[in-house]
Amino acid sequence: MTNNLRVKSSKFIDETYKISFKFNNKTYYGYKGDTLASALLANGIHLVGRSFKYHRPRGIMTAGSEEPNAIIQLHINTSRTEPNVRATEIEIYEGLEASSQNCWPSVNFDIGGINNFLSPVLPAGFYYKTFMWPASFWEKYEYFIRKSAGLGKSPTEPDPDMYEHRYIHCDVLVIGAGISGIIAAKTSAKNGFKTLLLDEKPYLGGSTIHQNSEHFKINNQISSSWLEKEIHEIKKIDNLEIKTRTSVAAFHGYNFLLARENLTDHLPLHQRDKKIRHRLLKIRAKKVICATGSLERPLIFDNNDRPGILLSSAIEKYSNLFGVACGQKNVLFTNNDSAYETAISLFQKGINVEAIIDNREEVDSKLIKEIEKNNIKIYKGYTVNDTFGYRKINKISIMQLSKDGQKVVGSKISIDCDCLGMSGGWTPAVHLFTQSGGKLKFRDDDQVFIPDKYPSDQISIGSCNGEFTLDEILTGISKRLKDFLNIKKTDYENLEIQSHFNKTKRNIWLLPSDKIIGKTKPFVDYQNDATAKDIKLALREGFRSIEHVKRYTTTGMGTDQGKLGNMHALGIISETAGSRMGELGTTTFRPPYTPLTFGTIVGRNVGEYFDVFRKTPIHDWHVDNKAKFENVGQWKRAWFYPKENESMHEAVQRESKAARDSAGILDASTLGKIDIQGTDASEFLNRVYTNAWSKLAIGKCRYGLMLNEDGMVYDDGVTTRLDENHYIMTTTTGGAATVLGKLEDYLQTEWPELDVYLTSVTDHYATISVCGPNSKKIISKVIPNLDLSDKKFPHMSFKNTKIDKVKCRVMRISFTGEQSYEINVQANYGKSVWDKCMQAGKEFNITPYGTETMHLLRAEKGFIIVGQDTDATMTPIDLQMGWIVSKKKYDFIGKRSLYRSDTIREDRKQLIGLITENPKEVLEEGAQIVLDASKSPVEMLGHVTSSYYSPNLKKSIALGVVKGGKNMMGQKLIIPMENKQINVTVTDPVFLDKENKRLNA
């Protein structure tokens, strides 16, 4: 066999530019303009992979994005390696290396091929029936399934390429640059609409551009020449943006679309540096014109999957676009006139066509006459009933169809061939239309689904709308565009069209065979190896819904989403079940239309930009002082500051002890801060907090608990009255945004009569908390002229003051139980005030502590952390915080819910303290709490919410929630762990300084 099947130079191929590439470790040559598929075919290679289940040899079947078989792995063992690439889409470049994906150890010898001979035991649903039971065996099966299934390899190194997103707003988006798309884009742009034209191919013109036949003419010019001139013209229009190699992935509601623009995949690797690889276009179009074309249907007959069997239109494309003959002895098999177009094309290029097998019995057209004139044998009323050849087709057998098309009759005729083209008519590419919410209707004449109801301002034109022939496309297009764009005239009003295409078709979804169906392999979904036999089995087993049959047989569930075979699956279901196809409906087409890389989806949101984070003004100091950080909401908070060789536990123990022995300092800048002003500010606080606020004196602080309307604790924090009508509220770090949102909601929708203004000032202030017995001495050094006496500046009060010339607010509030001062200063002074405090505290061994120590210190005092000790099921009563719920207030958010029948139950989970029998034993947070672990089923009473080893009490302490815990003081309970049971005793949640003496120590 010759190794070069180039037949004629093609204007789409640059034969002066030779490119070498590797496929399965062997070097080949192709030309600039080739796809990997066309270059392989030019080298006589059809066999490119193995099928998914039976590991049957498979070849290139199509010339486009619908390819089910030629799935390859690019650049194996490099950081750019990529699985599931369709050889029909990737353009070759110098240095391209690709390998077959679904075969092991090699494409020519494949161990899994044995499945082919085992296929009687591999029917539809086999995986469900066998491997799923018993469940414990699944792990073992999975290993082998994955190994032989050929799912491709993902890269193990970071992606070296760059990706980005871009928003585009346009008046008119045209999807598809075939003849309809070109006409639409030109009409739209010339009428002043800002127009965007997209096509997934590297060239414009769709399939018409290589249509080089005297039988198809527009205004007396061959259709391709006519279209070339149009393309030449549209490139000059200013308000028309054209993007090739751009595939629309998704069409969402309100004309919002996602498209992937491929910018470097066709370039040699060394030219890709510093360039964007893929760009995700987020398009909002006022109007959308779908001109997405149609996909040729295969025919379903026994062994219709051998390498060398292609779609008829693909053979035509390989010869016209790439100058490649797919075979030297070609046979075409068809149920419509399309294959004759292919035959004429091949004939013109000197490629031999042995015969045409046509399902139709009595049929004639100008195309058919021309074939007959050239002495190509046509078998009318025949079907292919079998094919032969293991690694490549070498022979077919044909038989006559009975009148009703349900049987084969007569004797078999054998025809030698090395390539078989099949055409089962065309399926409109309505995927994007249906994604947008469009409803289809079924056209019985030629058995196609076409757009019916448009959900947004859009139309479908050309073959995606079921207009398949040149005359059908062009006669109506002018009026449709005028109506849609609301314009008076187009350039395409009176086109003279010659189109010699006989539109009759003989549609038989499953072609009959001389064998019983159980002995045949008519593939419907090539990628997932689903046959007509499987679909019939599913129906026999009682499946009726197309969605169920699809999942049971895996038809249409590959990466190609069954672009080729879905219609046949539907057809076979409807024929077998006796239902009408139009009523059966189609399966749902989901985005993306063709697979997207992860890089395209994430764009620039990688590395440190993956999830943006917030830093406090003192962040750099924490970094310089080796803090470990913890993520709280979007904040990076200092977690603990390990000294040399210190473990986390050691650091936290040291920090916690220092804070109580002398002084600690905490960056509390992340706490949410909401500035509240207005004449009704006090009334507003009364309504949102559980306690009373009207009588809070100016200059005083108060702790508040905020509930949801269902009575459950939502947030907490200290609010300070700065002035008569001016408060500053603090919220938890994580709750800041939602608390503000909730308050705004009530103000705008329930209480618009209140004169209250809310402003988030979280980022405007740095908050530095200094605590411990020496805190007063430190603050007095930092702010010498502030009277810190307990009388002048008692606990829960605030002062406006200055540090040097910088205004600041100092609150004397405490989350640790120690005497403690919180300095709030304009954010940009935060770092310098922090430095001052550190300097002043040096002699007292002031110790910076992080969130872990803060949590430990507050747990010693039994202070809750909303979200850690509470979930959305804890009322203040459950938390033993009934003291903060005002009995006098008429109403506040959540009040009514506090005495619903469910919230007053005595056996609700309630907050308690836990002391371990062994004081060294620290409980695990989240551990279950039970009374009796010996009786099964064991009743879960609750769980541990916070647990630490307290260096100040020298014992393990924990908080937890336990059913009816309030009345269980002193009760012994059990924490069952994997290898042991830990004995605990229920205590009061306040472990340290119950009398609050330390606050004023």
Next chain:
Amino acid sequence: MFLIHCPYCGEREQSEFKAGGEAHIVRPKQPTELSDDQWAEYLFMRKNIKGVQFERWVHTHGCRKWFNMVRDTSNDEIKATYKMGEKPPTK
């Protein structure tokens, strides 16, 4: 993704907004007067209509105003948006 007409800002992307459940449920003025059942009716019971539904939305990443929307949940068509306190459109 919807295009939403904020009654204060005009047409914006859905990503700037948040949905806030059923509209026109008024918080009882005197919750303490209500029985458990009456309170539960306010607290928990929401319609989930296939078809035209009245909803609350907020322009979170914009003017932060709450407003109401009439939306057909079967096809996501937004029939109208209007300010809080305004009467819903009758058609």
